[in-house]
Amino acid sequence: MKNILFAASESVPFIKTGGLADVVGALPQYIDSGEYDVRVIMPFYTCIPEKFRNSFRYVTHFYMDFGMHEGNQHVGIMEYEYNGVKFYFVDNEYYFKCSTPYSSDLKWDIERFTFFCKAVLAVLPVIGFRPDIIHCHDWQASLIPVFLHTSFATNPFYSSTKTIMTIHNLKFQGVWDVKTFKYHTALPDYMFTPDKLEFHKDANMLKGGLVYADYITTVSETYAEEIKYPFYGEQLDGLLRARSASLRGIVNGIDYKVFDPSNDKQIFAEYNSNNFIKQKAVNKEKLQAELGLPVDKNKYMIAIISRLTDQKGLDLVNYAIERICDEFTQFVVIGTGDPRYENMFRHYQWKYPERVSANILYSDALAHKLYAAADAMLMPSLFEPCGLTQLISLRYGTVPIVRETGGLKDTVNPYNEFDGTGTGFSFANYNGDEMLGVINYSKHIYYNHRDQWDKMVKRGMETDFSWNSSARQYEGMYDWMINW
16 A cells, blocks of 8 residues: 655645645545555644534544754544545644635744644654655645654655645745744754755745745646746756656646536536536526526526636726626626635726626635536636636536647637537637637637537547546556655
């Protein structure tokens, strides 16, 4: 049996702020349990819902030295099995008593997750689980490879343990001043040099993980290439070029048990790739009624389900929205984020109440209804490491309109009217007119070549973006690393 430990700051179903939680919660279930014992470790936040917390089993607790902090810190271990996967939770009320998993104070979060990284390694001998590979996700888990090569380097328990660092979004790195990091890590001065943790006179958690991990992955092949260049590299492109032989992209999947229009109790009418034409129209009309839009199945419904941030290309939407929302179109938005974009969509709902529905909230149930009802999903991202929204859209027969970046480029095959191929529409340059042009082209196909549109929807619904294929790639990587 090969032992794999996932270390991350969030996972479904316990706590979720983004796609990271979906990956950490779903991927272990798809790894072959006959060959691999995959377990997950994360913080024991007090904001994990009671229905889970009350079922967690106390394993043990101990005390651990932590950086230059006085005295030893409490480390409790809780355990829970979910869908056949064993989860461990690191308990320390001082650090993880919270109403949300991340605070608005980055310095405090860096202290909390530095503690978490050290605790993960301290926990393993206590629970008797010796991983062949620790798979670390994003900056919150990125000091694990650093501690493994320093504080825990002489401990024979970890002598054969290797590490993988997965970048879900390079923009978030955990950067603070060197003095603070020395206090929390007790690492020697020579660790804070430009070839290790030092980063423009500060220290960078993610950089430490990228330097010390045995292998680096990111969540799509195109993003793995993009981050080697300054525009996408977030000032780490030089390091990623240097480590390019140890870097690869594996596109994320989605959980086909959760996202299945033929068995989704949250939508108005279930459907599959054979009866979607009639049933998607039912979903559209019922959602129009629920949102107070004119009920008309012939309106072209464009959706955005997203964090409302600059990364998502919303300045392009702002530039073109007056021309997107013509009398044939309805624009439905679900999301929260930057107040500038929240208010932009509220303004256009006020200005065009029959054309725009701004739902400034996050509701999983409403999102499922919109995936089932919309004709197109707009994702004009500036950068997009993987993106799950377009994968869910394809599954629900909602045609993605995307910019060709990161995972969007890898997963959406652009429509070609001459050879009748493609699963969506795409544009290359980060340009509002180019985006508007492809949206107008999509409307043309929708209204004037409906048979071609329906074939495109069917192709998208029948494309496999489940975790199965990605899981096989991860298994191959694990085997190769364990045997090198």
